[in-house]
Structures are given as C-alpha cells and as structure tokens.
Amino acid sequence: MTAAITALAAELPDVHPAFVTRDSRPLRLITCGSVDDGKSTLIGRLLWDTKAVKEDQAATLHRDSGKQNDLGLPDFALLLDGLQAEREQGITIDVAYRYFASDKRSFIVADTPGHEQYTRNMATGASTADLAILLVDARTGLLEQTRRHATIASLMGIKQFVLAVNKFDLVGYDRAVFDRISHDFKELALTLGVRQVTAIPMSALKGENVVYSGAAVMPWYDGPTLVEALELATLRSAQTTGFRLPVQRVCRPGESFRGYQGTVAGGAVKPGDGVIILPSGQIANVKQIVTFDLVRNAAVAGDAITLVLDRQVDVSRGDMIVSLDSQPQSGMSFDAHLVALQPDGIQPGRRYWLKSGSRRQRVQVNPVSQLDLKSGKWNPAEALAMNAIGKVHLAFDEAAIFDPYEQNRSTGAFILIDPDTNNTVAGGMVTAKRADLGGLNANDGRVILSLPADLAEQIMATELLASRRDEVETRRVTNAAARDLIDGIDG
Structure with a gap:
C-alpha cells in the first residue's frame, strides 16, 4: 500500500489549471500549517507586494515594528495579527480576513492560527475556502500539526492545495530539500483524496516566489510564483443538490401576506416550481420570490429571499423548503x-x-x-x-x-x-x-419494536430485561417518526 502511494506521488505533477477569466466572486483561500511556519508573514508580504497596504497602514506598520530586521523591512505579520495578545506573544490566535488583488484576479485570504489549541479557528477559516496554502518550514518538513491542518482542510471539501515550502533561504536554497518535502506532501495528499497540488519554494520574508520571481537564487525552479498559482486556481465547484431554503423566520406583516425567509443554501428556484416542506412533507408551489427591494424571477444559492407559496402550509423556523424532485x-x-x-x-x-x-x-x-x-x-x-x-x-x-x-x-x-x-x-x-439506523439490522440478532409508552415501561421493568438493561436501547418518538424509522430499516 505504502509503495503504491509512493509511486503515485512521484508521478503526481504540480497542477496549474487552465486560466479562467476574472470571476465576479473573489477566490477565497486560507493559510494553514504548524506554529511559526510564517503564515502571517506570508500574507503580509502578499498584501505589501500587491500594493494592498495603504500609506497610513504602512506608516503604522513601520512604527509598530520597532527595530526592523536585517533587510530593513517591517514586521509583515503585524498586518494580520491585530489582537493585543497576538502582538505580545508573537502568535496568531483569531482568524484574520484580508482582501487583495492582482492584475488578473481578486482574493479574500484567511490567516488561521497554527497552535493546536486554536484548531477550531482553523476549521472555521477552512469552511468557506476554495483553496488552502499549506506552509511548511523548510528546516523541519511536515509536522503533526501540518498533517492535522491538511486533513481538516480536505474534510472541509478543499481539493486545491499550494504547498509553500517557506524559509527556503535558511536551507541555502537546496533543491533536494524542496524535492523531499514536496514528495512527502504529495504522498499525504493522495491519502486525503487531493490531487491538485502546486509546490513552491519561497521566502516570505524576502519575497522570493511570492509575488516576484526568485529565479535569481533558485534558477532550478521553473514553476509559478504564489500569486501566479492563485490566479490559475479554480473556484470551488457548484453544489450538486437541488433547491434548499432553511427557514430562518416566518414573515406575517398582515393577514394578506405570509412569507418564509432565509438564505438559499443550494440550487435555484423560480415561481411555479414545486417544493416540499421538511420534515412535515407538505407540498406546495412557489408563488412569488421577494427581496428587500423587488420581486424576483428567480433566486440562486447565496440569495437572501422571502418565499411565498401558493397555499397555506405549516412552516416554522428550522424547517427546510426543498426541491420536490431533489430532496435531502x-x-x-x-x-x-x-x-x-x-x-x-x-x-x-x-x-x-x-x-x-x-x-x-x-x-x-x-x-x-x-x-x-x-x-x-x-x-x-x-x-x-x-x-x-x-x-x-x-x-x-x-x-x-x-x-x-x-x-x-x-x-x-x-x-x-x-x-x-x-x-x-x-x-x-x-x-x-445510516442504512442500519443505529446498528439494528437483520444480521446482528437485534430487532426494533414500536410499542405504546406504558407497555414499553412495563416490559422494561421485568426481571429479565432489568438484568440486561445495558444491551437495550429505548427511544421515545412520535408515531410519524416511528414510521420513518421502520421504513428506513425496510429500505
């Protein structure tokens, strides 16, 4: 198994998708990786070299940096680490979002913390991202936290990775180091089902292969800079489900109007479409789609709308209105x-x-x-x-x-x-x-019984069942829920 993965990883190329024209939606990306791999510094350098830092921000950055480094540059990480605790400890705690743009594309980047105790913040940043920049310190290679972040990003549905082998100046721009780390990560990526990997050797502090080429010190590297790789990335593929509207609020300003408000979570809808309300199973047709300023002919994922149906149905907050022909x-x-x-x-x-x-x-x-x-x-x-x-x-x-x-x-x-x-x-x-619904199936010698509550309590009180109480699972449900449970087992 390991040998097969190694062989596949060796053949896995750096992926540079065909260029697509500038999309109306910015590419959303995250930086992730272990502690002190340079995530905040990398994004700060991106903002600095793409001219996304205004003059007053630059002046503040120079002032807050105190003594500048040997290159005469400010501390780029301060552009992202705005919390007092972050600046005092020199770490990233919260997720920081920043906007920047190149000549060809616009981006929204999330700087996520590397410390293990802030994993929840990293997962938050990954939940909306199209692409992940995974930083690795060239001196240490892949660490456990690197693997954790890569795994979480893949579980969150991210299938495009840029492997940023950072601090490359500290290993003398050694190509063998880059080849080893990129090979190790491609092996990991294959186990996660990720095949779009672009590996780039860089120095975020010096700006080599970030926005500007580092060919002067790495003539052997002929791949893209980080910005070029981001410009070539694709937006996350559209959701494959039908129309979904989780109901946030029932709007009833008067007796003549009843609408169901929420943000479309998938698919599209237009007047005349048949929908079903879950979990009740009631069916209706869409009569009207209303927004804050007009009546719409259609709505798509991301639109905040008020949906008016052609008949009176029982809908409340927490219900979901979905396509009749494509149900969850x-x-x-x-x-x-x-x-x-x-x-x-x-x-x-x-x-x-x-x-x-x-x-x-x-x-x-x-x-x-x-x-x-x-x-x-x-x-x-x-x-x-x-x-x-x-x-x-x-x-x-x-x-x-x-x-x-x-x-x-x-x-x-x-x-x-x-x-x-x-x-x-x-x-x-x-x-x-779960097809077996909690492990109740025909092969494990267990059955499910639907009984009136008083009868179930009497049976559970018997000496035989009292002695084997830990083996019995009971669940109080409505008649409708019991029918769903039995239908699921039969299916």
Whole structure:
C-alpha cells in the first residue's frame, strides 16, 4: 500500500489549471500549517507586494515594528495579527480576513492560527475556502500539526492545495530539500483524496516566489510564483443538490401576506416550481420570490429571499423548503466526521444539541474511529480527545435532514453544543445516512419494536430485561417518526 502511494506521488505533477477569466466572486483561500511556519508573514508580504497596504497602514506598520530586521523591512505579520495578545506573544490566535488583488484576479485570504489549541479557528477559516496554502518550514518538513491542518482542510471539501515550502533561504536554497518535502506532501495528499497540488519554494520574508520571481537564487525552479498559482486556481465547484431554503423566520406583516425567509443554501428556484416542506412533507408551489427591494424571477444559492407559496402550509423556523424532485436525506441516524474542540472531547453515548443552519436537535454521539495523523490510518476509538478527528454515529430523537457534506456544505455541516455549558464542543460534516439506523439490522440478532409508552415501561421493568438493561436501547418518538424509522430499516 505504502509503495503504491509512493509511486503515485512521484508521478503526481504540480497542477496549474487552465486560466479562467476574472470571476465576479473573489477566490477565497486560507493559510494553514504548524506554529511559526510564517503564515502571517506570508500574507503580509502578499498584501505589501500587491500594493494592498495603504500609506497610513504602512506608516503604522513601520512604527509598530520597532527595530526592523536585517533587510530593513517591517514586521509583515503585524498586518494580520491585530489582537493585543497576538502582538505580545508573537502568535496568531483569531482568524484574520484580508482582501487583495492582482492584475488578473481578486482574493479574500484567511490567516488561521497554527497552535493546536486554536484548531477550531482553523476549521472555521477552512469552511468557506476554495483553496488552502499549506506552509511548511523548510528546516523541519511536515509536522503533526501540518498533517492535522491538511486533513481538516480536505474534510472541509478543499481539493486545491499550494504547498509553500517557506524559509527556503535558511536551507541555502537546496533543491533536494524542496524535492523531499514536496514528495512527502504529495504522498499525504493522495491519502486525503487531493490531487491538485502546486509546490513552491519561497521566502516570505524576502519575497522570493511570492509575488516576484526568485529565479535569481533558485534558477532550478521553473514553476509559478504564489500569486501566479492563485490566479490559475479554480473556484470551488457548484453544489450538486437541488433547491434548499432553511427557514430562518416566518414573515406575517398582515393577514394578506405570509412569507418564509432565509438564505438559499443550494440550487435555484423560480415561481411555479414545486417544493416540499421538511420534515412535515407538505407540498406546495412557489408563488412569488421577494427581496428587500423587488420581486424576483428567480433566486440562486447565496440569495437572501422571502418565499411565498401558493397555499397555506405549516412552516416554522428550522424547517427546510426543498426541491420536490431533489430532496435531502431524512432519517434518525447518520454517519459523520467530527473535529473535537473542547478539553473534554467527545464521550460515547453523550447527548448534545446539534445545530445545522436554523435547526437545532437533540443527538446522541457514538465515536467509531479516530484518525492517526502520523500513520494516516483510522483506528477504532470509543472516545475522541480534544482536536482529534474522528468518525461517529449520530442518533436523533426525531427525524434529521441533511445532504452529504461533499454535495452541499451548508446543509451537510453542523456543530455540537454542550447542553450544560452552551459551549461548541465539535464541528462536523455528514458523510451519509445510516442504512442500519443505529446498528439494528437483520444480521446482528437485534430487532426494533414500536410499542405504546406504558407497555414499553412495563416490559422494561421485568426481571429479565432489568438484568440486561445495558444491551437495550429505548427511544421515545412520535408515531410519524416511528414510521420513518421502520421504513428506513425496510429500505
């Protein structure tokens, strides 16, 4: 297996997609990697060399830098690290977003922290990015945090990476060092399902191969500069799901008007389209699409709209209005990937609030496996420690609605909230609906019974079941939810 990956990695070229004309939407990108690999300095250099730093900002930067370095340059990291704690400690804590542009394209870049305890902030930055710049210190190569950030970025659906082998001046511009690190990363990328990798040797501090070429000191490198690679990158592919509108608010200014407000999370809609309201299953047609200043002929993903239907239906906040011919998955149990974000981690069988869009539900989380960042293998796990990346089973008290994350980021992502502290304990991505619904299937000798509550309580009180209580799972559900559960098992 390892030999096969090594062979494939050796053949994996630097990817430079065909140039596309300037898009109306800026390319969104993140910088990630381990501590002190130079993420803030790199973005500061990008802003400086693309003339995105105004004169008053430049004056402030020179003043705040104090004693300048041997090159007579200011501390570029201060352009990103604005918090007092960041400047005092010389680290990045929060995500900082900056806008810059080249002659061919515009960009929004997120500088994310490298410290392990701020993994949640890195995941936040990755959730909206089209591309990831993964920095590696040329002196140290790939570290565990490098692998963690690359894995999280890939789980978040990022499939374009720029490997920035930074501080290359400190290894004497040694080509062998670059070849070794880029080879190691391409091996890792293949295990993550990432095939678009552009590796660039650079010095962010000196500006070599960032905006301007470093050919004078690296004549052996004939690839693009960082900006050229970003100009050639593609926007994240469109979502493959149909129309999705998570309902944020029901608008009823008068008896003659009832509209359902939210931001379109996928697909498109126009008057006359048939839609279904989930989870109730009621069907209607779109009568009108209203925005703050006009009536629209259509709406697409990202539009904030008020949807008016052609008939009276029961819709409330947390429901989802979707295409009649392209519906999300609905069920009581789903598989997901999680990134644990709190010191207590994720414990087996623990119940949390799950929030996805405007919908909040009770869920039981059962860890299945955890990713070993050193070997790249998924090892069985009953619990997930802080910052661990794991696979879990989600069991809901009532029907949940999701698209797989790869198909729709908005309707496939969620956070877990501790019901006691209201802290966000994990971020997750749904991978699939569980066909066996909590492990109840025809092959494991288990069955599901739908019984009246009073009868179930009497049975559970019997001596036989009392002695085997740990083997029995009970769940109170409505009649409709019970039908969905049984239908899912039959399917």
